[in-house]
Amino acid sequence: MAQVAFLDTLLREYLVFRGFSSTLKALDLEQRTEKDQHFRAERILEQFTLAIQSYDLQALRSLWIHLDNNLFSKLEHTYAQAVKKLENSLLKYYLVTAYSNNKLDKISEFFTKLAGELQQQSEWKDWFYFPFCKNAEESPTFALFFTRHWQDTLLLSLRNFLTTVYQCLPQPTFVRAEQEATHMHRLNEDNVGLRSRLLHMQQELHQQQQQPQQQSVSGSAQNLSGGEASTRRRSAYRHQQSLNDILPFDISPPGHIVDDFCIIASEANSISQASDAQARGLKLLIRNIGSGNSPVLGRKDNQGGGNGGGSSKRRSGSVGRSWI
Structure with missing residues (x-):
């Protein structure tokens, strides 16, 4: 990995700058003995085993707390019970190893430091009797933890768990x-x-x-300017024109120019004249009837004188009926 090699160079440069010569030597030694550039769970497992075999409770707890805060806390909630079980198993393995090597002082130190934390857990209730138990490897409560099978199973489970976790976790x-x-x-x-x-x-x-607004403003301005220009042209043209320049419309006159009122008046005159003539004729007729020189009556009288008086009366009566 080129990225890891580049960071190793930066780390060496920083250690030289700070003067950490011992740390630099340890880094060089581990880099020379490292067979795999990738991180391996065996390294963490070796550190746990070394802390247990050296009875270094502080190193064991510090390493686990570091992993719990930076790795295990990022797992899903379903893995919390497995993480807690592995932690308790490592602590029990620590006690069994110290008891097997007759390190009773380390056992007392263990319960002195962790009694307040462990007494709240039910599975540790029987383990408070462990410092006072004789032949604990033969006790039904603790015999299982002294077997090689249980210890190997614990280390194998821890290794598999760390391997799985480091494969899923992102890089630092x-x-x-x-x-x-x-x-x-x-x-x-x-x-x-x-x-x-x-x-x-x-x-x-x-x-x-802004374009529609500008167009509307320009259009209105053009309309105003066009209107003003047309108004000026019309006013100028109006002032310049004279009556001689005005041409009449080419409209053909009607065929007969007759005044309707004249027609009505003429019709009224003709009617009045006819009525006057008729009235004069009637008056003349009445006057002639009333007088003795009526031509009609004269013919009647002449005819009555030759034919008799009865016939003259009948004819005059007939004429009178006809007039009525």
Whole structure:
């Protein structure tokens, strides 16, 4: 892994700068003896085994707390019970190893430091009797933990668990430093590009919103200017024109120019004349009837004188009926 080799170089440079010569020597030694560049769960398992065999309770607890805070706490809640069971098994393995090597002082130290924490757990209730138990390897309560099978099963389970956890966990932040820096730089570039695009789109939208307003203003201004110009042209043309320049409309006159009122008046005159003539004729007729010189009566009288008086009376009566 080129990334790990680059970080090892940076770490060596930092140790030289700080003057940590012992740490630098230990780093060089471990790098020379390292067979696999990848992290292996056997390394953590070896540290646990070394802390138990050396009766270093502080190192055992510190290593487990570190793993619990940085690795095990990131697991799902369903693994919490398995993690707690492995922790208690390691502590029991520590006690069994100390008892097998007759390290009673380490057992007393163990309960002195962890009694307040362990007494709240039900599975440790019988273990408080462990420091006072004689031949604990033969006791039904503790005999199982002294067997080789249980101890090997514990170490194998812990190794498998650590292997599975480290395969699922992401790389440490120190290893991902360069990747994180590259990723942040790319995100910054993307943000700058998106901001520029957003600003450009806002400017285009603003221009699109202003164009109709400008067109309407320009159109109204053109209309006003056109209206003023046409008004000026009309006024100028009006002042320059004279009556001689005005041409009449080419409208053909009607065929007969007759006044309707004249027709009505003429009709009224003809009717009045006819009625006057008729009235004069009637008056003349009445006057002639009333007088003795009526031509009609004269003919009647002449005829009555030759034919008799009875016939003259009948004829005059008939004439009178006819007139009525």
